[in-house]
Each structure stands twice: as C-alpha cells, then as structure tokens.
Amino acid sequence: MVQFNNTMEVFKLLEKTNCRECNKPTCLAFAAAVFQGRAHLNECPHIDEKIISKYGNGQNTFEPKISQDYQKKIDLLKGNLAGIDLPTKAEKLGGHFTNNKLTIKILGKDFSVDSQGNISTDIHVNSWITPPVYNYIINSSGLPLTGExxxxxxxxxxxxxxxxxxxxxxxxxxxxxxxxxxxxxxxxxxxxxxxxxxxxxxxxxxxxxxxxxxxxxxxxxxxxxxxxxxxxxxxxxxxxxxxxxxxxxxxxxxxxxxxxxxxxxxx
Ligand code: SF4
Known part of the structure; x- marks a missing residue:
C-alpha cells in the first residue's frame, strides 16, 4: 500500500471542486486531514476505486508511518551530513565553526550541529525544524541576501x-x-x-x-x-x-x- 509523504500528494488526487460531501470545507482541508490520519481517502465519494485500493482502504496507519518516515529521513540526512565540510560551509551559511560544531542562529538563538548531526542548542527543538536545518547545511547555495x-x-x-x-x-x-x-x-x-x-x-x-x-x-x-x-x-x-x-x-x-x-x- 502506498503512503503519502505530504498534503500535496493527496490534494493532487482530488477533484478540487470543494463540494463538501466529505464534510470538510475544502478539498485542501480534506487532503490535510487524510495526510494527518484524521480522515480516510474513501470519505471523498469522487475518488476512483483504483486510487482507493492503491492508497489503502482507510485504515489509519499514519502515526506509526510518520514517525518511521521521520526517523528514516533524519537518519538519511545525518548520513549525508557526515560528508560535508562543516568549517568551509559555516561562513557560506551565515554561521561559524568552533569546537567541531557548525553554529547558526535560528530565530536569534544559537543552534549547533556536529558532523554526526548531533544538535546542541538552548532552545526547545521542534521536530519540524530539524530536517530543514540539516537540508540547509547540506544543500543550501548560501547565496548572499539581495535585500529584494x-x-x-x-x-x-x-x-x-x-x-x-x-x-x-x-x-x-x-x-x-x-x-x-x-x-x-x-x-x-x-x-x-x-x-x-x-x-x-x-x-x-x-x-x-x-x-x-x-x-x-x-x-x-x-x-x-x-x-x-x-x-x-x-x-x-x-x-x-x-x-x-x-x-x-x-x-x-x-x-x-x-x-x-x-x-x-x-x-
Ligand atoms: S468530497 Fe472530495 S471533491 Fe468534495 S470537497 Fe471533499 S475532497 Fe473535495
């Protein structure tokens, strides 16, 4: 059974008529509910049976799946991070490198990452911020800001x-x-x-x-x-x-x- 990686993947399958027959105000709201495991695809009467069977019959497997996927994503990013030259990257990313850690400011607070992806910071780390920070370190072009x-x-x-x-x-x-x-x-x-x-x-x-x-x-x-x-x-x-x-x-x-x-x- 195929699982969704984000709301957009669900949204693309819908008619986008906002007819409300699924008891959600919009197709987008329905897509978000399906992705978050609060609704099942088959609650929209306009989705083809073939799509329903491809994505499952509505059993809620979202929570374990998302935590597994999240951990997989973090592990993959940590693996990629190991090949990154953090001292060279630091300046490009608007940070600095000391004590074997790259430190950048997130919302004004120091946020440090070592080459194994271990994080040290004074702020509470919300799970949503960690993948974007890893990606930023690994993939950012580090272009100077234009002010535009x-x-x-x-x-x-x-x-x-x-x-x-x-x-x-x-x-x-x-x-x-x-x-x-x-x-x-x-x-x-x-x-x-x-x-x-x-x-x-x-x-x-x-x-x-x-x-x-x-x-x-x-x-x-x-x-x-x-x-x-x-x-x-x-x-x-x-x-x-x-x-x-x-x-x-x-x-x-x-x-x-x-x-x-x-x-x-x-x-
Ligand atoms: S029933 Fe389907 S088409 Fe209608 S609003 Fe809900 S998701 Fe959109």
Whole structure:
C-alpha cells in the first residue's frame, strides 16, 4: 500500500471542486486531514476505486508511518551530513565553526550541529525544524541576501506550494494577528524580530530569521474603517536557492502553528 509523504500528494488526487460531501470545507482541508490520519481517502465519494485500493482502504496507519518516515529521513540526512565540510560551509551559511560544531542562529538563538548531526542548542527543538536545518547545511547555495523582497508566489521553485503555504501558514498567522494583535507583535520580537522602517507603511513590519539566509518579512495591517486587515509575508529573492521549497513551506507552517499555540496559551 502506498503512503503519502505530504498534503500535496493527496490534494493532487482530488477533484478540487470543494463540494463538501466529505464534510470538510475544502478539498485542501480534506487532503490535510487524510495526510494527518484524521480522515480516510474513501470519505471523498469522487475518488476512483483504483486510487482507493492503491492508497489503502482507510485504515489509519499514519502515526506509526510518520514517525518511521521521520526517523528514516533524519537518519538519511545525518548520513549525508557526515560528508560535508562543516568549517568551509559555516561562513557560506551565515554561521561559524568552533569546537567541531557548525553554529547558526535560528530565530536569534544559537543552534549547533556536529558532523554526526548531533544538535546542541538552548532552545526547545521542534521536530519540524530539524530536517530543514540539516537540508540547509547540506544543500543550501548560501547565496548572499539581495535585500529584494518577493512574495512566496514569486519564488520560482516554490510555486507548486503556494496554495498550501497560503492556507497553512499565512491564513493561520493572520488569524493570530487579528485576534491577538499586540501579542502577535510581541511573539515576533521574542524570536528576535527586527523592525523594518516604512515598509509598505504596515502597522507591523518585522523581519525574523528562521535560518541566517532565510529571512522572512512579516507585514500586517490592522483593520481600519471599511478596510479589512491583511497580512503578507515576503522573502529575499534568493530564498528558493538557499532553501528548498518544501523546507520553506515546513518552516512557515511550523512557525504559524508555534505562534498559534503561544497565543492560545499566553495571549
Ligand atoms: S468530497 Fe472530495 S471533491 Fe468534495 S470537497 Fe471533499 S475532497 Fe473535495
């Protein structure tokens, strides 16, 4: 039985009519639920029987599968890391190499990795950040930042992820910003967000650095008179060369979920 590696793989199999017959508001929401093991493919009446049998009859095998897959992915990345010249890579990646460890700043905090992939850091390591960090060390082009801000959609290699990114990251962040506006700004500053002066005249314009060569500019405008609030994220034009598209998506959605959790517990 074939298993899914991400939400997009499920989404591609759907009719994308958002008919709601599966009791989910959109096909995308259904795809996310299937990927996360909260729904079964056969709950969509529009999927061909052949596809259902290829991907299974709806038994929930997601949790053990994801932890096995995650561990496999980590082991593979650690193996690849062993062949990397960390001292040479350090400067290119915006970090430094001391005590046999490459150290980079993640959201303003030191995050060190040795050649076996062992991590040492002062911050709590969320599982979503580890694969993108390994990939960044192994594969990043380490291009210097241009200072030219572009939307996720404009990143050529990330175009396929645009719909998911908007849904899982931008929408969630906007909900947090709309509901907990002051706290939203505080969280970004807590993660070392830096002020950007006069950028689009937004009420909140802050840059965070999930990785040294992956700054994200967060611009939020509060609702005013007849105008609704809006939230936009911008990336340096080198983002999709310094990080692969899936990792940018993973980092964006990971941050959005982390902000949401913090807002719900402390906002
Ligand atoms: S029933 Fe199928 S086509 Fe309709 S919204 Fe759900 S997933 Fe999409």
């Amino acid at each position: 801000w572009v939307s996720f959609r404009e990143l050529q290699k990330a175009m396929d992820w645009h719909t998911f990114f908007n849904h899982q990251c931008v929408k969630t962040l906007k909900e947090v910003a709309d509901t907990y506006t002051n706290f939203f700004e505080d969280i970004i500053k807590l993660f070392n967000g830096k002020q950007v002066e006069n950028h689009y005249d937004s009420d909140i314009s802050l840059i965070i650095y999930p990785l040294p060569r992956l700054p994200i500019l967060i611009c939020y405008n509060k609702p005013e008179d007849e105008l609704e609030s809006d939230l936009n994220l911008f990336f340096d034009s080198t983002a999709d060369k310094n990080c692969n598209a899936e990792d940018i998506y993973t980092i964006g959605t990971g941050l959005a979920q982390m902000f949401k959790k913090l807002a719900l517990t402390h906002g």
